[in-house]
Amino acid sequence: MSKEEGKSLEGEQQTIEYVARTQSALTDFLASNNINAAQIAADYDRRRREAQQQNEQERTANGETLETEDENERQETSAAKKKRKREEEKALAKIKESKVFKRHKKLNEGDPEGDDDDFAWDMYAKKVPLPGQLENCELCEKRFTVTAYSKEGPEGGLLCTKCSKEQEAQRKKDQKPKKQSLSRGKARQAQSNLLDGIVQEGAKSLQELCIRKVADNIHDVDEFGDLPQSLLKRLSQILSKRRVVTSRTLDLFLRPDLDAVDIYDCGKIEVDDYIKIFSVIPKIQSINLRNAGQFKDEVIDYILEREVPLKNVQLEAANLVSNEKWVEFFERIGHRFESLKLTWLDFALDDDALMHLVRSCLKLRRLKLKKCFRLSDAALGAMCALKHLESLSLRFPLPTSAEALAGLIVSVGFNLRTLSLESFNDADDSVLAAIHSNCTHLRKLRFTENDLCTDLGFVSLFTDWSNPPLTFIDLNSNRSTDCAEPDGPEQAIGLASAGFSALMNHSGSCIERLDISSCRHIEYSALGDVFDGKKRYPELKDINVSFLTKIDTAIVAGMFRSCPLLVKVTAFGCSRVKDVAVPKGVALIGLPNAQDSIVQEGNVDADMWY
Numbered sequence: 001m002s003k004e005e006g007k008s009l010e011g012e013q014q015t016i017e018y019v020a021r022t023q024s025a026l027t028d029f030l031a032s033n034n035i036n037a038a039q040i041a042a043d044y045d046r047r048r049r050e051a052q053q054q055n056e057q058e059r060t061a062n063g064e065t066l067e068t069e070d071e072n073e074r075q076e077t078s079a080a081k082k083k084r085k086r087e088e089e090k091a092l093a094k095i096k097e098s099k100v101f102k103r104h105k106k107l108n109e110g111d112p113e114g115d116d117d118d119f120a121w122d123m124y125a126k127k128v129p130l131p132g133q134l135e136n137c138e139l140c141e142k143r144f145t146v147t148a149y150s151k152e153g154p155e156g157g158l159l160c161t162k163c164s165k166e167q168e169a170q171r172k173k174d175q176k177p178k179k180q181s182l183s184r185g186k187a188r189q190a191q192s193n194l195l196d197g198i199v200q201e202g203a204k205s206l207q208e209l210c211i212r213k214v215a216d217n218i219h220d221v222d223e224f225g226d227l228p229q230s231l232l233k234r235l236s237q238i239l240s241k242r243r244v245v246t247s248r249t250l251d252l253f254l255r256p257d258l259d260a261v262d263i264y265d266c267g268k269i270e271v272d273d274y275i276k277i278f279s280v281i282p283k284i285q286s287i288n289l290r291n292a293g294q295f296k297d298e299v300i301d302y303i304l305e306r307e308v309p310l311k312n313v314q315l316e317a318a319n320l321v322s323n324e325k326w327v328e329f330f331e332r333i334g335h336r337f338e339s340l341k342l343t344w345l346d347f348a349l350d351d352d353a354l355m356h357l358v359r360s361c362l363k364l365r366r367l368k369l370k371k372c373f374r375l376s377d378a379a380l381g382a383m384c385a386l387k388h389l390e391s392l393s394l395r396f397p398l399p400t401s402a403e404a405l406a407g408l409i410v411s412v413g414f415n416l417r418t419l420s421l422e423s424f425n426d427a428d429d430s431v432l433a434a435i436h437s438n439c440t441h442l443r444k445l446r447f448t449e450n451d452l453c454t455d456l457g458f459v460s461l462f463t464d465w466s467n468p469p470l471t472f473i474d475l476n477s478n479r480s481t482d483c484a485e486p487d488g489p490e491q492a493i494g495l496a497s498a499g500f501s502a503l504m505n506h507s508g509s510c511i512e513r514l515d516i517s518s519c520r521h522i523e524y525s526a527l528g529d530v531f532d533g534k535k536r537y538p539e540l541k542d543i544n545v546s547f548l549t550k551i552d553t554a555i556v557a558g559m560f561r562s563c564p565l566l567v568k569v570t571a572f573g574c575s576r577v578k579d580v581a582v583p584k585g586v587a588l589i590g591l592p593n594a595q596d597s598i599v600q601e602g603n604v605d606a607d608m609w610y
Contacts (some may be wrong), residue, residue: 034270047473140162171455207231214316215239224252235261240290242266249271260286260312267291274299278308286312296320304332314341324349327356334360341368341393350374355382370395370422381402384411393420393446402427402452406434413438420446420474429457438463444472451481455492455521462506473503476517476544488521495519497526504530504537512539517546517570524550533561544570547589552576560586 022553056541134144139334144150151164159167204212211231214221224232226289232253239245246268253261258281263269274295278284279302287310289295295318303310310333321329328351334357342349349372364386369375376398383392389412405427413419416439421427427450435445447453478494488496495503500522504511508530516522527550540563545551551574559569560583571577572590582588 002351005147079304092309111595122370126505137163139167184320211235212238215242216248218244220253221252229258229260232258236262237264243267245269250276254280256281256283259284260288262288264288264290266295267293270294271296272297275302278303278306278351282306283309285309288312288314289318290314290316292316292318297322297325300325300329302327307333309336311336312339313337313552314339315343318342319347320344321348323350323353326353330357330360335363337361337364339366340364342364343370345371348374351376351378351382352524354379357387358382361386365389366391368393368420371397373397375403378406380408384408385410388415390415391418392416393418393422394424395420395422396424400424400425400428406430409434411440413530415441418444420444421448422446423449425450428452428453429454429460432457432461436465438465442467442470445470447470447478448474449477451479453478453492453494455494455496455499459502461501465506469507471507471510471512471539473511473513474515475503475519477514479518479520488528492521494521496521497523500526501530508535508537508540510539512538514540515541516548517543517544517572518548520548522550524552524555527551528558529538531555531558531562535562537563539565541565541567545574546570547570548574549576553578553580556580556588 048319061308098400133146134143135150135158136143137160138153138155139159140163142160142162144160146158150158150160151167152168153159162290190605211234214224215235216569227235229397236245240247240263243265245263245265247270250263250269250273253263254277261277261284263279266274269292271294274289274292275298278299292315296316297320300321330353340357340361349376354369355378365388367383367389368391369379369385370393375396377400379396380400381404384407389404392412405421405424405519409419409431413435419435419439419442421431424431427447429452431448432453435442435447456542458478475495480488480493482489488494495516496519500516500519527548543563551571553576556569556571556574556577557580560566566583566586568587568589570589574590577591580588
């Protein structure tokens with residue numbers, strides 16, 4: 001071997017070693033970055049085959065013969081062929097939904113030679129170019145390079161980067177904002193608040209947050225300190241609703257400097273706890289004890305023994321106090337009473353005890369007797385001597401006569417500011433006439449659950465009444481109960497169209513809360529005339545129209561227009577109310593669609609209603 005041949009072989013060996021080193025370094029780089037060279041090659045072959053197939057389809061559409069078709073089909077695997085067929089079917093279905101295809105179909109609707117499938121195939125053959133190719137933007141016609149991220153336009157073409165961004169921005173702008181979803185517990189609390197008429201926009205106040213935090217950790221609290229009475233009352237409401245008021249919790253509400261105690265659930269409080277209230281607060285003047293099942297004679301004895309200066313007493317379900325002890329209670333300290341509210345007494349407090357009450361409690365200004373099962377007409381006659389009453393609330397389970405009730409109103413009505421008569425089934429138009437003639441200072445009126453008073457009686461009550469406009473009216477369930485006449489008799493029973501119109505003419509300017517639920521004889525025309533969107537009821541905040549089946553979406557929309565301060569509309573059983581736009585800050589309760597929430601909270605700008 002010559003010297004020159006040796007040098008040549010040595011140079012070739014160095015070249016081979018260099019190439020090997022280079023290939024090894026490239027392979028290591030691809031492997032370290034998770035790049036598969038085989039996959040790259042396969043993708044390249046696939047794109048080349050797709051481009052070749054597209055060109056072949058174009059030549060076939062122009063009448064050219066395709067010599068390599070059988071060979072390509074043999075090279076394509078069965079799995080790839082199925083995948084290609086599925087992609088073609090999806091693409092054709094999308095093409096047939098495009099505006100261009102629909103326009104072509106409409107233009108060639110009467111053409112017998114027109115073939116929609118052929119036109120779809122033509123569009124498919126000319127569809128989206130491959131990445132790397134040039135294309136004109138569908139909107140601005142600017143030429144750009146197609147990428148894998150190029151977006152389609154409204155007609156099926158491709159968009160440039162600028163038009164793609166503009167189209168995406170417009171889509172987001174047109175998209176309705178998603179309503180923030182609440183957790184299950186918070187959603188339930190929100191629904192509960194709305195059912196109570198509490199419609200709150202924005203965050204809760206710092207005071208409310210602090211109160212709830214204290215309530216959440218009540219078992220770790222040793223004392224409330226010098227909290228004012230209003231905050232103690234709010235804490236009592238929250239804790240009573242959660243049924244956590246016990247002997248230990250009660251101690252937090254007792255301070256010697258207080259003059260009032262409000263406990264809304266005394267179900268877990270024993271006799272000794274009641275006595276403790278009056279021993280810790282010897283100068284207490286006001287008590288409000290609900291569900292006081294263990295309030296017994298021993299507690300009354302302690303109050304009388306210590307001469308507790310009570311002025312305002314409210315007791316619910318104190319059924320273990322005997323009738324004799326009630327008599328002694330009224331005779332010993334009744335002369336100081338200014339307000340007395342007794343409810344759900346089915347064991348004691350009969351007519352005789354009430355006569356002692358009337359003789360002893362001559363300073364009473366507020367009297368509430370509801371669900372006292374042993375009171376009758378004699379009690380109504382005895383109460384005629386209470387000439388200083390300003391608030392009277394009665395509900396007697398025993399039957400009473402219209403004459404006795406009318407006589408009571410004649411005797412005490414001249415000074416009343418609040419009159420509540422519930423479920424007096426035997427009351428008739430004479431009672432309404434007594435209210436019209438003798439009550440001239442009322443601000444609140446409740447007269448419910450009656451099927452004897454007529455619509456003419458309600459018209460007479462509110463027509464030319466010297467009483468100023470009422471702020472609170474509850475006339476629910478004044479209707480005929482005769483099942484044989486579901487639409488009522490010819491002469492309307494209960495609150496009907498004429499009575500409702502007279503009511504709104506008298507008190508519409510000042511009324512804040514209106515309850516006419518179950519007054520089913522009010523006609524659609526009367527409702528439409530009152531809530532026509534033009535008349536204004538500037539103070540009306542709460543309306544209950546449940547089970548007025550004639551009410552529809554137009555009437556509810558009229559309420560929103562006529563009542564600028566409206567907060568709550570209750571419409572249980574109003575199946576004609578559908579798809580109403582509820583203004584912000586308003587709760588529409590009781591819609592019949594069971595799939596939706598029972599409460600719809602408004603989110604529409606109120607300006608649209610005016």
